[in-house]
Amino acid sequence: MKHNSNIIVESGIIIYAGKVSETKLHKHYAIQIGFVISGNYKLYINDIEYRHNNFIIHSNVPHKHTSDDGALLCILVDPTTDLGNTLVNNYPAPYQPLSVSKEELNCLQDKLNSNQEIDDLEMKIFRLLKITPVRRTMDKRIFQLIEKMNHLNTNDIDFDSLIETIPLSKSRIRFLFKQQTGLSIQRYILWLRIKKAIYQIMQNKSLSEAAYIAGFADYSHLSRVVRQVSGMTMKVLLKNSYFVQDS
Numbered sequence: 001m002k003h004n005s006n007i008i009v010e011s012g013i014i015i016y017a018g019k020v021s022e023t024k025l026h027k028h029y030a031i032q033i034g035f036v037i038s039g040n041y042k043l044y045i046n047d048i049e050y051r052h053n054n055f056i057i058h059s060n061v062p063h064k065h066t067s068d069d070g071a072l073l074c075i076l077v078d079p080t081t082d083l084g085n086t087l088v089n090n091y092p093a094p095y096q097p098l099s100v101s102k103e104e105l106n107c108l109q110d111k112l113n114s115n116q117e118i119d120d121l122e123m124k125i126f127r128l129l130k131i132t133p134v135r136r137t138m139d140k141r142i143f144q145l146i147e148k149m150n151h152l153n154t155n156d157i158d159f160d161s162l163i164e165t166i167p168l169s170k171s172r173i174r175f176l177f178k179q180q181t182g183l184s185i186q187r188y189i190l191w192l193r194i195k196k197a198i199y200q201i202m203q204n205k206s207l208s209e210a211a212y213i214a215g216f217a218d219y220s221h222l223s224r225v226v227r228q229v230s231g232m233t234m235k236v237l238l239k240n241s242y243f244v245q246d247s
Contacts, residue, residue: 023231029188030079034057044065061095082133100130142173142176
């Protein structure tokens with residue numbers, strides 16, 4: 001299956017803009033920044049209804065969305081990045097409304113729709129939210145492990161090979177990784193594979209090809225995982241997205 005949709009994939013950021021009718025209850029590792037583009041939009045966390053037009057949802061917070069033909073600009077941020085760390089430091093969990101300039105938001109949307117490569121996307125988000133970057137403090141060994149994982153082909157990530165130069169036991173490494181990132185190593189690898197699959201789809205690979213390249217057993221496996229973390233299937237995400245941009 002080929003497609004005309006697109007989603008931006010940066011090293012620690014995934015951006016989607018498109019229609020949101022209804023999602024199932026879900027949670028994801030990424031911190032979610034949401035901007036309502038049009039329509040009526042409702043967000044539910046712990047059965048509490050929120051109707052803010054701009055908001056942030058922290059990592060691993062169960063939530064669902066409903067909307068009457070509304071559209072949402074959604075920015076998913078890896079918590080291990082400087083942007084993710086800054087969001088955690090500035091906005092208390094699990095949810096906070098955001099105050100942003102409509103003019104600045106329109107400027108970001110224009111950039112996303114420009115079909116041009118976007119430089120310093122992370123800094124543009126800092127400026128949009130009017131927050132000062134806070135560099136993440138992390139155990140050097142875990143930081144190096146994450147850097148190594150992000151530069152490997154997701155099909156080739158092997159835990160034993162990854163940690164062979166780290167002078168700690170496997171159990172200690174797993175504990176530190178979860179403590180530092182909020183996620184197990186295997187779940188972090190899954191996040192990397194989702195990003196890789198989406199990037200390959202944006203390079204006009206078929207859904208099956210993209211799933212295989214990213215390390216999923218097949219497209220059905222990829223679709224199940226995407227549904228778990230977004231409440232929507234990959235096909236629905238692609239069908240409803242608005243802008244076309246590779247980054």
